[in-house]
Amino acid sequence: MKNIMGLINLHESDDLLREITRYRPLAAIPFAGRYRLIDFALSNLINSGITNVGILSAGNSRSLMDHIRSGKEWDLARKRDGLFILPSLQTGNVQGAFPNDLADVFANLDYIRSSRQRFILLTGTRMVCNINYEAVYQFHLEKKADITVLYKEYSGGDIRRFTNATMVETDDCSRIVDMEICPVHPRSTKMSMGMCLIDRQLLVDLIDASMSRGGTNVARDCFAKNLGTLKMYGFSFGGYLARISSVQSYFDHSRELLSPEVWQELFFANGSIYTKVKDEAPAKYQQDAAVTRSLVANGSVIAGKVENSILFRGVKVHKDAQVINSIIMQKSEIGPGVVLENVICDKDVKITAGKKLKGELNHPIVIEKGTVI
Template identity: 75%
Template sequence: MKNMMGLINLHENHDSLREITGHRPLAAIPFAGRYRLVDFVLSNFINSGITNVGILSAGNFRSLADHIRSGKEWDLARKRDGLFLLPSLQTGTVQGPFPHDLADFFSNLDYIKSSRQQFVLLSGSRSVCNINYDEAYRFHLDKNADITVLYKEYEEEKVKRLSGVTMLGTTDDGRVVDMEICPVNVHSNKLSMEMYLMDRQLLIDLVDASVSRGGTNFARDCIMKNLENLKVYGFPFQGYLARIDSMQNYFEHSMRLLIPEIWQEIFFTNGSIYTKVKDEAPAKYQRDAQVKSSLVANGSVIAGRVENSILFRGVKIHKDARVTNSIIMQKGEIGPGAVIENAICDKDVKITAGKKLKGEINHPIVIEKGTVI
């Protein structure tokens, strides 16, 4: 797939994740012990042979820029093509169901125009999966499509719990004839993964035409309004998909990683998932440590009890402390005798000796970055 470039659009609404996105974009949310959400998109691109990748920045971009740096970990630090950070004209966080992303597409058209590849694959960062885009590319060519939208079919009961999503309606041959963005009542079971494949020149033309007519949102003004004029097809993704669009979904999909089959699929099915390398010692388990059904990242030191939990890099669990059904992010510290259950602790959270915090399995308690309790 050397004939395809990748674009990562960080203009994503994350109002329902504001407890952990107040100081970082959605793409920089820590996930699975050592990773950020953007790692999955970048790894899928490079595993599919896409080596020209542009990241359309939005909001507070500093933490993400620090994480991806030159793109070396994803083999994107290249003399030709490679990783490009595309500046945004906007400040502040992305809000509302229709982010004003078209202005930033338009301001970075020179990068898109100067790229050598014929096709472009546009993706957000909230859809976590392990996918090789080669099959979707062949589908796009076989259908002679103008735009191919990747989607995931959900069971009817799961669809009812979805919110803030884009749903597709298709014919029997896969033609997209309806598109609903953030519907109150969902009428389809086909969830858009917010991944779009199209000809690079078509993207340029759509952005130019939409902006000149007052358009502000890519999905609505470039795709949904052109369903009758363009051949838009939907490609069904058959693998595991974790859509991170709320604190409950973040917690639920994180806990599902403790199921070996899901962990294997999301990290190894179509290639490895890469992340920023940190030279830290392996996790240290002291004499009284008890760890069961958990993911523990390097640099952690455990002297207490950890069960059904995810510990990120540099976490310290002191003696007689107990952590159950919880996520402890980087450099968190749980003091002696403290009890944490059904909780999400952001970076640098410190729980002092003897404190007890307990959320509900369907409504975990969230401790913001740097908090000391």
């Protein structure tokens, strides 16, 4: 796998996550108590032996840069290859189903051209999974493919809940014969994972040709429009996959982690998932604490009731407070007697004594970063 470089594209639409992404890109969304979405993309690459990784930044990336720093936690602080931050020409949040990422890739072609590796593993951060790309690489070589796209197959009913998804259709030889980007009524049950393996020089040629013809979006203008001329194959992924595309999907997939089977597969199936290290004391459970079926990160202090919930680092739950079916992010404080049910609290939220907030499982309440109630 030393012949592959990784390129993480952060140009991902966050229209339906605006309450959570107002101060951060989608890649920096906190997930699973201690992690951020980009941790999974970085860990999958390094666990597969890919040590040259470029991150194509987008929007307000300050919090993301603070999180990844030099890339040391992912063994990417290297003298040769390692982690590279590729600047964006744009400012603000990424909006729309077809983000204008082509110009930013074109502006950073020098980095791609100068790389030693022959292939590029192009990925985003919306798809949360644990995968080793070795099987994808072997499949790509066996098929003599120009591009290998990873996809996850769902039943017809399940696929309707995905918004702004890219769907692919394959023949009996796994060759992609159709690609739909953000269809209103998907005709396929195979959802692209936003990950593909491609020859480095081919990507450079496609980017150059698409820019010269007024293209704006890599998936549409480089891949979908050349479907008939390129040997594009689909690789089916059979493991657990969480697609974070809306507040509801974030809430649902977070709650799925409370299942031990899902947690074990996501964090240990093909290698560990790494994140920024913070030296904090273990969670402290006071005498009156009652915690059931929950994830509680280090640094938290619990004196109330926590049920079916995820608590991030440094959360304080005071006496007689109840946190049910909720997600409480870093350094938030839940006051005495507070009742929270089906609520997402962003970082540094403070709920003062006696407040009661109740959302629905299919419509959780979101409290923005730094809010005091």
